Amino acid sequence: MTNCDDLLLFPLYKITAHDRLHTMRETKIKIINKLGLHARASAKFVSTTSRFQSHIEVKKDSQTVNGKSIMGVMMLAANKGCELTLCIEGPDETEMEQAIVELVNNRFGEPE
Secondary structure (H helix, E strand, O other), X not given: OOOOOEEEEOOOEEEEOOHHHOOOEEEEEEOOOOOOOOHHHHHHHHHHHOOXXXXXXXXXOOEEEEOOOHHHHXXXXXXXXXXXXXXXXXXXXXXXXXXXXXXXXXXXXXXX
């Protein structure tokens, strides 16, 4: 008899009821501050993401980096006007998304 709370995708991965509770949030953001994701802005980005438990990947074109890695975020070389895709998954993904959007919309605290 099969337990409906557990599904087995043959042969490698078992999905449990707990796994189905989490969904990944995918959000596009546009970098609007004058200098883009330079060192200070990247540090603020990583400082913000590190406050949360959720995992985040940041995508630019075909490049994907860990959004909690200062080196990864800086290597994106995201200039003003660049569009990034955030892929956030975890228990506080909504809060992380809101914090990042607010940070970007406030131009990382920099003057226009």
